Amino acid sequence: MKQSIYIIIPVYNRKSITLTCLENLKANGDLQKYHVIVIDDGSSDRTSEEVGANYPEVIILKGDGNLWWTGAMALGMTYAYERGAKNFIWLNDDSLPAINTLDLIVNFLQEYPNSIVGAACYVETGQLVETGFKGRQRMKALANETIKVDGLSGYCVGIAASIFKEIGAPDAIKFRQYAGDGMYTLKATRAGFKAYILGSAKVILAEEKDPIHNFTNYIQKIKEYKEYTFKSIFWNYKSPYHLPTQFYYHIYKYGYLTGLPLFIIKATSWVIRFYV
Structure with missing residues (x-):
């Protein structure tokens, strides 16, 4: 049994x-x-x-x-x-x-x-x-x-x-x-x-090739085999950088006073690096 x-x-x-x-x-x-x-x-x-x-x-x-x-x-x-x-x-x-x-x-x-x-x-x-x-x-x-x-x-x-x-x-x-x-x-x-x-x-x-959480590494990897657009990076549930998920993550983990500024800083950095 x-x-x-x-x-x-x-x-x-x-x-x-x-x-x-x-x-x-x-x-x-x-x-x-x-x-x-x-x-x-x-x-x-x-x-x-x-x-x-x-x-x-x-x-x-x-x-x-x-x-x-x-x-x-x-x-x-x-x-x-x-x-x-x-x-x-x-x-x-x-x-x-x-x-x-x-x-x-x-x-x-x-x-x-x-x-x-x-x-x-x-x-x-x-x-x-x-x-x-x-x-x-x-x-x-x-x-x-x-x-x-x-x-x-x-x-x-x-x-x-x-x-x-x-x-x-x-x-x-x-x-x-x-x-x-x-x-x-x-x-x-x-x-x-x-x-x-x-x-x-x-x-x-078996499938984890990049265990380090790093935006630059993720962008380099996704360019190899996926559609590379703003939507695919920041507005797709399949992306770890899906912005609504990241917003809720930062707010829940750190609270509004710390989480909201931290989210804004990180999201701004990701978007800038996306366009550079």
């Missing part, structure tokens, strides 16, 4: 990546031990059909293309909570947990109930990525460390269901694609819950 742990994986038109993620879970034994939910937000590449055919034990929920990352996670968490989930594990489909990583997360949540814990994440070259933050400082945990943080990126994160009961689902309106993970975990820690990065729990980010 599977444990009341639900792994929640949002997907969209990345069939091969999604299948690799599920195969990794199967090889590690996680697919057999835990419930797995794939939220397919309107993929046109037969992701749901392939998942259903190859992994019939996986629960598939479908969206119409308007869920984005945060809405998919909110849907999955709600579904799991209604079915008695004790803990959730957020997992991006390009995040490949090492063997025993999810067990370490589950064990941590059992030892420290009512908490949040993220895995230490590495790019394929072996570089350790900063996946948490404390104040304005980004944080990472070495293999022998457990670091307390204010919030976490959502690559691979365990969350006690008691937190969902207390603060509800992530905000899929203000933070559709980006910042939904960090702002939800920040909301939890502000409500009195604890969040950590567990260095012994390791994940490889």
